[in-house]
Amino acid sequence: GAGVSQTPSNKVTEKGKYVELRCDPISGHTALYWYRQSLGQGPEFLIYFQGTGAADDSGLPNDRFFAVRPEGSVSTLKIQRTERGDSAVYLCASSGGGRPEAFFGQGTRLTVV
């Protein structure tokens, strides 16, 4: 696609439930990033993929968070046993093609009630 696509754009879930957030990067981009942005703050790094493997997952807050990118394109961020503190906008970005900048999707706004 022309840009980074994230689905759903909004997700409301009950505390304790499991959620999956999807990211479809720009075609051909080998690097994919997940960030979390709380209201009024800058994005915080979660995990970075280079191809299919997680090159850096140091930003994942705990073991309830997991992400995969099985074929080196689409990625899914999975959150188990959601908590109200997980409410935020989850941003995905991709980069490649010899350019330094990362391109971001519109984000998924997750609300845990």
Added chain:
Amino acid sequence: AQKITQTQPGMFVQEKEAVTLDCTYDTSDQSYGLFWYKQPSSGEMIFLIYQGSYDEQNATEGRYSLNFQKARKSANLVISASQLGDSAMYFCAMREAGNMLTFGGGTRLMVKP
């Protein structure tokens, strides 16, 4: 220590005037990149400008320029001829060897007609 510091939570500028948004950074890497992103109220993160640590010339992109002072570890964004559409959050970010972006807390710019 914060890796990226943006000391101006909010800034006003008169339409058609220039404005400088401050950013200082902290790294021990010799090779790094500095980025500015714009985030309008719609939420998307829009790439504006990039400066590599080895670039001798300040980066420019249209009305945007980056005032890079390596010894002071500052990378200020200058927007010339401000427009109403420039009203948004602006984030400074840095990429070190780990490849992910680290963001500052942002500056909210408001352009007055």
